[in-house]
Amino acid sequence: MLTCRELADFLMAYLDEELPDEQRSAFEEHVRICPPCVHYVDTYKETVRLGRDLCGDAAEGPPPEDVPEALVQAILEARKRG
Amino acid sequence: MDDPGERAFVERLKAGDEKAYETLVREYSGRMLAVARRFLRSEDDARDAVQEAFVSAFRAIDRFEGGARISTWLHRIVVNAALMKLRTRRRRPEASIDELLPRWKENGHPVDAPTPWSAEKLVQQDQLRRLVQEGIDQLPDSYREVLILRDIEELDTQEAAETLGISANAVKTRLHRARQALREVLDPALKESV
Numbered sequence: 482m483l484t485c486r487e488l489a490d491f492l493m494a495y496l497d498e499e500l501p502d503e504q505r506s507a508f509e510e511h512v513r514i515c516p517p518c519v520h521y522v523d524t525y526k527e528t529v530r531l532g533r534d535l536c537g538d539a540a541e542g543p544p545p546e547d548v549p550e551a552l553v554q555a556i557l558e559a560r561k562r563g
Numbered sequence: 564m565d566d567p568g569e570r571a572f573v574e575r576l577k578a579g580d581e582k583a584y585e586t587l588v589r590e591y592s593g594r595m596l597a598v599a600r601r602f603l604r605s606e607d608d609a610r611d612a613v614q615e616a617f618v619s620a621f622r623a624i625d626r627f628e629g630g631a632r633i634s635t636w637l638h639r640i641v642v643n644a645a646l647m648k649l650r651t652r653r654r655r656p657e658a659s660i661d662e663l664l665p666r667w668k669e670n671g672h673p674v675d676a677p678t679p680w681s682a683e684k685l686v687q688q689d690q691l692r693r694l695v696q697e698g699i700d701q702l703p704d705s706y707r708e709v710l711i712l713r714d715i716e717e718l719d720t721q722e723a724a725e726t727l728g729i730s731a732n733a734v735k736t737r738l739h740r741a742r743q744a745l746r747e748v749l750d751p752a753l754k755e756s757v
Contacts, residue, residue: 485667485672486672486673487671489665492739493735493742521677524679524680524753525742528749531685532699532745535692536692536695537716548593552592552613552614553588556588556592556613556614557585557588559614559617559621560618
């Protein structure tokens with residue numbers, strides 16, 4: 482029987498389907514009888530989703546318009562200097 | 564790259580057309596600045612990384628073969644420039660991530676039993692975005708960069724390993740710890756009120 486700590490250690494491998502069958506079964510058996518670990522798995526997955534959905538390109542929409550003109554000019558100057 | 568307009572644009576760059584260079588900078592610097600800001604906490608460092616990325620791109624434009632879109636190519640260059648900048652800023656040994664990881668009793672049970680997160684709090688997008696960004700900023704750099712590359716830039720494990728010059732196993736270990744730490748940081752603000 483896995484402990485809660487071992488379940489947390491194996492969680493990413495479980496989600497990536499990288500656990501051997503025996504460990505996978507032990508993981509699922511633990512989740513069936515341990516509500517706090519169900520919450521841990523759910524909130525871990527939610528953490529991954531939040532990072533992807535709120536901080537990635539898709540979340541940011543159109544490019545920011547606050548690019549300072551000084552930066553644009555510095556880049557173009559660097560281009561001219563070669 | 565099968566967009567004829569983009570192919571012609573690249574030819575103008577290769578021919579040294581200064582107007583095309585200005586268009587390139589004005590068109591892509593915003594997106595590149597947004598990417599650099601994900602990695603670098605200082606705005607000055609993010610702007611430096613964008614400038615350094617463009618200088619690298621200008622030097623490499625003759626070798627740009629058109630296998631990728633310009634946007635994808637520039638994206639990779641600015642990610643590398645930001646990572647390089649992060650490394651040069653890492654003068655002191657970074658803080659341990661252990662403080663941010665879940666705590667366990669000797670019998671393997673959690674010190675604080677996990678509880679569900681509030682669906683109501685999870686829909687407050689603007690607040691949530693700030694919370695997640697601040698949470699990511701609390702991670703030590705070597706964990707933060709892995710989390711950004713894998714979960715935000717959506718590189719696969721091997722790509723992230725090659726980008727960072729570490730093993731695939733190190734990427735997996737750091738990613739899992741970074742996610743666990745971020746979950747712990749978000750938990751107090753997102754759990755259901757009792």
